[in-house]
Amino acid sequence: MIKLENVTKVYPDGTEAVNDVSFEVKDGKLCVLLGPSGCGKTTTMKMINRLIPISSGHIYIDGTDNREMDENELRREMGYAIQEIGLFPHMTVGENISTVPKLKNWSSQESEKRSRELLNLMGMDPDEFIDKYPTELSGGQRQRVGVARSLGADPPIMLMDEPFGAIDPITRDRLQDEFLKIQNEIQKTIVFVTHDINEAIKMGDRVALLKDGELIQYSPPAELLAAPKNRFVRDFVGSDRTLKSLRLMKVEKAMKESPRVVREDDDLDEVENIMKKNDTNYLIVVRNGNELKGWINREDIEDASPGTVSDAMVEDTGAAETGTTLAEALTVMLERDVANLPVVDAEMKLQGLLTFHDLQNLIGETYTESGGKHPEV
């Protein structure tokens, strides 16, 4: 976990680049630092790996003040992808990616194996690319090698400064998708800088919106869109917030995590009680741990009672897979005429529940601009 506590940076020339910023990034989550040019994103990020000394406040990495760590050790435990990519032109792609593994004295076999693994992960054929030099790559390929290099020694934490900044929108979109897929598997703790609101919404588990060195709002993207804290945030996210949220946001960002579930052999009376207690008419039915099986409605319970869930449930594995956008999920809901849509992973394991009500809130709030209730994320 990364924790910033009252972090302030005043440059020697008197520029107040970061002013009393506090937030934390939980393990395995991606935090986006967002804001207009010069608002202090890069400065904030570089204080985390101590490329820039902090003026006052504290930054804790897994509970330890980062100033108590050896700065080079600290940096080797944090992948770092800089805004300008900065590949070493005299080294091959493989050598570039092996930079940190070599600093950590990995054997050359291990380093090469890792380089190949990472190139594969980035969708680049290792046999074709590992011995190429940076000048022989396209901009998009260079950016991918930059990201691969920052993942070199498999660091638990990643700092990425506009890692997809230097490429055309179409390739960027693809890289973002690929990266989200990778992140889903590798679950790094990531600080990701961008000035692009669309990228922030798409990539972030949480977004820290900065202005003139101050943290204006720190919330999940859905909340940023649905409940902007003030006029600056509202202006910054733009007037097409609804469309943005639907098109860009993945279902896992708007769903309820770990929704209440029941099993096929649960007693119907008990289930009815759960429904009453939770003020809902709908519950998801799972089996074998967490595998989606179907759902059960309160009306059906009354007809079938007494009995077990299997007497009243509807076997239905219609769901949205993680990684699909809210727009796609909404389409499925409308087509199937349902108000609740389970969210599952590729193995049909239940991940969460997306409700029409939540979507309505998300969309509604953006139009009424009244703030107030928003989906829990």
Added chain:
Amino acid sequence: MEVWQYINGHWITIGNWTLDHLWLIFVSNSLAVFIGVSLGIFIAGKGREEIADTVLYLAGIMMTIPSLALFGLLMPLLSALDLPSIGFLPAVIALILYGQLPILRNTYTAIREVDPAMIEAGRGMGMTPRQILLKIKLPLAVPVIMAGLRNAVVINIGIATIAVFIGARGLGVPIFRGLRTSRMDMIITGAIFVSILALLADGLLALAEKKFTPEGLKK
């Protein structure tokens, strides 16, 4: 024709002068590279801009001192230090001084001009300043340093002929003997061999420059 006869008759002597000349160049430029690269790295360091300006300015001035005058200045200086004031030593010192500017300037510029993004990337990945110097800055600077060395060697091959004035041996010998005794054939022979040496050194060092250029920087 006289020249050809002279050469034909004095192969061994000319060969010795050439070897002496080469030895002088080799010793002085090896030391010049060592000093120039070390000093260049030092003055390219952070916060040493003023030192760098001064050092480069002095090295520039050195180049403008006529070689004869420099030899003349070195003699009393060396005798004051109880060192041999004629012969090999003052010649080597003078050539080191003349070779400084191109090597020093190129080392300094090449290191200063390494893309800051690369250094930032290196630092951010936990490289120590020493590792950044050895693994990033120097490899990237090598071709430029080599170009400086090449420049210095070619300049010094010419200047070394004048070192004969202070008793050093080399291809200056036939030239100055020829001047004293109005022997055109000796003068031309000396000049021809100095030119050949310069051209060869230039060519060889150009090859070396290419060879030392990291693969990824070749276009």
